[in-house]
Amino acid sequence: MASDATGVLDEAYQRLHETGPEYEGWLSNHGPMAAEAMARHGHADVVSPWLDGYVRRLEEFPRGSGPVGADWRAALGDPKRIADWTVFFQHETAEQPWRRVLGDWWPRLLPGSAASATHGIIRVGHAIRALLIDGDDHVHVAELAHGLAYWAARWQPYPGTDSQHAQAPDMTPAAALAAVPRLADQSGGFRDRFSRLAALPGWPAASLAGGQPEEIRAWLSGLADAAVLRYPDIAHGNPVMLVHSATAPTAILRSLPALDPELWAPSAAAAWDAAAALTAIYAPAAAVPGPRPAAVASDGAADEVFTRAVAHGDEHAIKFADTAAEVYDRTGDVAALAAALHAVDLIPRPE
Numbered sequence: 001m002a003s004d005a006t007g008v009l010d011e012a013y014q015r016l017h018e019t020g021p022e023y024e025g026w027l028s029n030h031g032p033m034a035a036e037a038m039a040r041h042g043h044a045d046v047v048s049p050w051l052d053g054y055v056r057r058l059e060e061f062p063r064g065s066g067p068v069g070a071d072w073r074a075a076l077g078d079p080k081r082i083a084d085w086t087v088f089f090q091h092e093t094a095e096q097p098w099r100r101v102l103g104d105w106w107p108r109l110l111p112g113s114a115a116s117a118t119h120g121i122i123r124v125g126h127a128i129r130a131l132l133i134d135g136d137d138h139v140h141v142a143e144l145a146h147g148l149a150y151w152a153a154r155w156q157p158y159p160g161t162d163s164q165h166a167q168a169p170d171m172t173p174a175a176a177l178a179a180v181p182r183l184a185d186q187s188g189g190f191r192d193r194f195s196r197l198a199a200l201p202g203w204p205a206a207s208l209a210g211g212q213p214e215e216i217r218a219w220l221s222g223l224a225d226a227a228v229l230r231y232p233d234i235a236h237g238n239p240v241m242l243v244h245s246a247t248a249p250t251a252i253l254r255s256l257p258a259l260d261p262e263l264w265a266p267s268a269a270a271a272w273d274a275a276a277a278l279t280a281i282y283a284p285a286a287a288v289p290g291p292r293p294a295a296v297a298s299d300g301a302a303d304e305v306f307t308r309a310v311a312h313g314d315e316h317a318i319k320f321a322d323t324a325a326e327v328y329d330r331t332g333d334v335a336a337l338a339a340a341l342h343a344v345d346l347i348p349r350p351e
Contacts, residue, residue, distance in 0.1 A: 005044035009035060009130065010139040012047050017142060019058040021082060021123075021150040028119035029058055030315035032143055036126040037322035040133075041306045050313070053350070061086075077112060077155040085149035093145045098131065099258055105148060106255075106263055112155030113270040114277065117190045117241070118248035120151030121270070122319075125251025128258050158273040159198035173223040176272070177230060180279045190241065193281035204276060213261040217253070220268045221330060224249045227275050228327045231320075231339045233287035234279070239346035241282045243320045248274035250323045293341035297334040305337045312344045 012035040021029050031054050035047050064083035068075050072088070075081045092101045113121045124147040130140045171179075181202040183193060197203050211219065227246035235242050249271035256264055295301060302325040309321035317340075324340035327333070 005039045005042075006134050006137060008044040008047050009039040009134075010137060012039075012051055013139050013143045015051060015055065016058075017146060018061055019055060020061050021146065021153075022079075022116070023057055023059045026079070026116065028116050028123075030119075030319070031055065031058070032146070033123055033126045034315040034318045036130050037318055038310060040129070041303065041322065041325070043307075043310050046310055050310075053313075054315070072152075076152055077115075079153050082149060082153040085152045086146055089145035089148045089152075090142065093141050098136065098141050098144055101148075102128070102144070102258055103260060103263075105152075106259060107266070109148070109151050109155060110263075110266055110270050111157050112151070113248075113274060114156040114158050114194065115151050115154035116156075117194075118244050118251075118274045118278070120147065120154050121274075122244065122247055122251040123147035124151055125254045129254045132254075132257055156194075158204075158277055159194075160203055173219060173226040174230075177223075177226050177275060177279060180276045180283075182279075182283060182285050183281050186237070186281060186284075190281070194277070197277060197280060200280060203280060204273070211265070213264050216264045216268045217256060220249060220253050220256070220264075220271055223268075223271055223275055224253055224323065225327045225331055225333075225336070228320075228324050228336050228339050229333065232292050232342045234283035235342060235346055236288050237284040238282040239343060240316050242278060243316045243343060243347075245275045245278040245282075246323050246327075247319050248278070250326065293338055293345055295334050295337035295341055297332070301334070301337055302328050305340050308344055309340060312347070313350045314347050317344050317347045 013032060016029065016031045016035070019029060019031070023029060031051060034054075035051065038044070038047050038050065062083050064087060065080065066084060068081065068084045068088040075084065089101070109120075115121065124144065127140065127144040127147045131137070131144060134140060181200055183196055183200060185196060186193060224246055227249060231242060231246065252267050252271040256267065259267065295305060306321045306325055309317040312318075320343045321340040324336045327336040
């Protein structure tokens with residue numbers, strides 16, 4: 001990414017760090033994630049005007065109640081401690097290289113990767129990509145601190161799983177996703193549905209087995225690919241929330257280069273938990289047949305699709321197009337771009 005785009009992203013981060021990670025109760029602030037995606041795809045000139053509209057829905061950064069210290073485990077999953085966690089991680093990243101902080105805290109936070117419907121780990125994944133590509137920019141490091149803090153404050157484990165020790169499912173990603181059972185009662189929001197997973201027969205829906213680091217990376221890439229390619233078949237269940245069945249595994253995949261390979265297997269398991277949970281609680285039992293948007297494989301096709309998502313303006317459409325572009329680059333499958341166009345068609349435009 002060019003240096004001027006890095007500056008634009010830093011300016012965006014600084015604006016957004018004055019706002020809270022949530023608004024209207026517990027809706028996630030997607031500003032940092034969407035800004036990073038737009039800057040990454042050559043749309044740095046759009047970031048500031050897009051934020052002008054987006055920040056109007058956000059709230060001021062919350063006040064803290066006291067420092068997080070040796071009792072940090074008691075503060076995990078306490079959204080009232082978001083400011084305290086932010087101060088904690090700002091201090092940690094000021095005193096140590098960010099990779100060391102990440103290495104210490106990734107395994108502690110990973111079992112609670114359901115945090116805020118996976119938005120904690122998604123925000124961290126965007127921050128890590130920015131750091132890996134742009135270098136150790138101090139504002140980028142501050143964004144990583146904010147992301148880790150959000151993850152910690154909303155820390156929440158998946159029922160019936162153990163991502164701390166589990167590894168990737170022992171079947172192809174597409175087959176594993178196809179085998180995920182669905183909640184019979186898909187009423188209510190994420191928190192209502194999430195609580196029902198523990199009683200869902202067949203949950204979790206795949207057995208777990210080991211593998212070498214590169215095998216794990218390949219499986220995780222395949223999971224992100226499968227989640228994008230399946231999106232048009234299930235998106236009518238909830239076009240916004242099902243975006244995260246692809247973006248959460250992608251965030252973890254992007255983080256692997258910054259992690260010790262020993263953390264790759266539990267990271268892949270956490271990615272599986274995310275994709276499977278979101279599929280179980282939002283995907284309908286049957287696909288809806290009908291015409292779908294078409295995309296044509298050509299030079300610049302991914303850029304054209306991403307531009308469509310930016311013009312649409314919704315943060316989920318932008319993030320999904322970002323993920324779909326990676327899948328297309330990795331596989332050459334034009335269906336990934338068609339899935340992104342489907343999201344643009346289904347997700348309501350922002351008001």
